[in-house]
Amino acid sequence: MRQPLLLLRLSLAVLLSAKVLAQQPVEIQFQTDPVLVQTGSEIVFTVLTVSQVFSMKWQFQGGVTVGQWSSGASAINQGTQFVGRVTISANQLRIAGAQLRDAGDYTVEVTPSGTTDFIVNSKPVQLRVFDAVAGVNLIVPAVAMEGRNVSLRCTWTAGTDITVQWGKGGAAIVTDARITISGGFLVINPARRSDAGDYSCTVSNPVSAQTTTQSVTVYYGPDTPVLTKKSAKECVGGGDVLVGQEVRLTCLSDSLPPALFSWQRDGQTVATGQPDSGVLNLQTLSTDESGRYVCTARNSITGGSSEQGTDLAIVATCLNVGEVVGIVIGCLLLLLILLALVIVLIVFLVRRRRAQRPRDSAVLVQRDYANPRLIPPDPQPNGARDLGQGPPPLSHTPS
Structure with a gap:
């Protein structure tokens, strides 16, 4: 009896275990x-x-x-x-x-x-x-100027759940105080000349992506010109050019597009053989052509202008550095020669004086120590004495 019950219990346990599993x-x-x-x-x-x-x-x-x-x-x-x-x-x-x-x-x-x-x-x-991304296009301004607002727009014709990424020159663009990014728009305000370059926008979603690139040119200038003067002979001590010679004035200004130049002298337009050039060649004819020459640079796109002036002195006499140095050296040589002559003269006088001292001393000794014997006067009227005659006879007076 117990054995069948045991088997029944074992069977129920197996069934329950199988069901649980x-x-x-x-x-x-x-x-x-x-x-x-x-x-x-x-x-x-x-x-x-x-x-x-x-x-x-x-x-x-x-x-x-x-x-x-x-x-x-x-x-x-x-x-x-x-x-x-x-x-x-x-x-x-x-x-x-x-x-x-x-x-x-x-x-x-x-x-x-x-x-x-x-x-x-x-x-x-x-x-x-x-939807896959398609028809991506980047719109850039035809004219972008330094100091102004520059806006770029990225568009697409297809695509859902879009993300737009901006780049410049292969590097991602980071927003800052000047750069604002909002979806398909990128705004630079104010623009700088360094903002020029290749811009890209990448439109993507988890299953597709497209990238397009456009170049942006930023026009700028003209910056304040730099003036230089060059003549065949550079004067020292005043003056820029010798009358009758040519002088070249050169005006340079950083600008995009390149600046156009004009010249004035004391407010009057000066004609140049190269219109809009930054080079002015002057063949001087008179010192009256001296004055203040002003170069004006202008930009045809930005509409900006800038100027710089210089005073040009045309002189009748002009010495360059070499000539001045030659004159200085000549003067020094002359002074040295004069100094040498003075030294020679002084040496000569000193030696001459020293040579005369023994003779003067001998004369003094002879005068000091000679026999003070009286010499009788010459009986001849002219004081001449016959060298062939003997001494005059002694006269004796009677006592």
Whole structure:
């Protein structure tokens, strides 16, 4: 009696254990979640399960049954928007020709193989459908000027859930105090000459992208001109050019497009052989041509202008550096020669004076120490003495 009861208990335990195991939830995984597709392409939902499937049922937006697969056969609901486009297999749902309205949440209900007294397991998956990007175009201003507002616009003819990215010269553009980005618009205010370059806009969504590039030219200037003077002979100590010689005035200004130049002297227009050129060649004829020469630069697109002036002195006498140096060297040489002559003269006088000192000393000694004997006067009237005669006879007076 006890043995049959024991067997009955064992049988019930096995049945209960099998039922509990059968009621364990089935692990459902999707190969891709969410599923992203482009309109017109095929939608594929793939289910990964750890056990064999008895049946698989697909629903759209939680209520509309798309179809079911069971016991190796599929059954498609003909009353949905998917009619004629659906294929169901043991682990896949395929929908051909994706449409924007197909986007949404899909739910799969999986029943594992075994008895029918099983808990149905379900899991949702999201589908996103996009129109591909097409017809991307970048519109840039025909004339962009420094210091003004410059606006670029990126357009497209097709595409949903669009994202726009801006770049310049291959690098992404970052917004700052001057640059504003709003969708398909990029605004630079104020523009700088350094903003010139190749700009690109990339229009994309999760399934497609297109990029287009346009060049932007920023016109600027003219900046304040720089004036230079050049003549055949550079005067030192005043004056720019010797009358009768040619002088060249050159005017340079940074500008885009290149600046056009005009010249004036003391408010009067000066004709030049090269109109609108920054070079003025003057063949001087008189010192009266001296004055203040002004160069005016103008930009034909920006409409801006700028000027710079210089004083030009035409002189009748002009010494260049070489001549001045020659004169200075000549003067120094002359001074050295004069100094040498003075030194020679001084040396000569000193030596002459020293040569005369012994003779003067001898005369003085002779005068100081000579015999003070009186010499009788010469009896001849003219003081001449006959050299052939002897001394005059001594006269004796009677005592």
